[in-house]
Amino acid sequence: MPGIRGVDYIDENGIRVLTGGLKAAAVNKAKDPDFYRKIALKAQESWRNNGRAPRGFAADPELARIAGAKGGRKSRRGPAKKEAA
Structure with a gap:
């Protein structure tokens, strides 16, 4: 089918x-x-980082460890509740 991009055909591998x-x-x-x-x-x-030095946690693994520890300590569930007997 001729068009603006040329004529298409199927090659020997079956690719258009x-x-x-x-x-x-x-x-x-x-x-x-x-x-x-x-x-x-x-x-x-x-x-390769666009020629720049690594940024964020890649530049400071210790900062990544601290941030991970903070996130691990923070609970989303709220305080534990005692079961009624």
């Missing part, structure tokens, strides 16, 4: 492929052979 995407990939590779490598490196860099 749009020719527009294949054309775009070919143009990207023609302009810069390392196009997709550079994108992967940028993604990898962003996964």
Whole structure:
């Protein structure tokens, strides 16, 4: 079915492929052979805390321990009640 994204067809693995995407990939590779490598490196860099130092509990495990202890001491049930005999 032709459209704005190109013509779609089913490839040898049974996956629907749009020719527009294949054309775009070919143009990207023609302009810069390392196009997709550079994108992967940028993604990898962003996964590493965006170049920043760790924040929150990752930066201070002792603070995490203290906060966990406070949360563990706090009860949501209220005081214990004695059973009527």
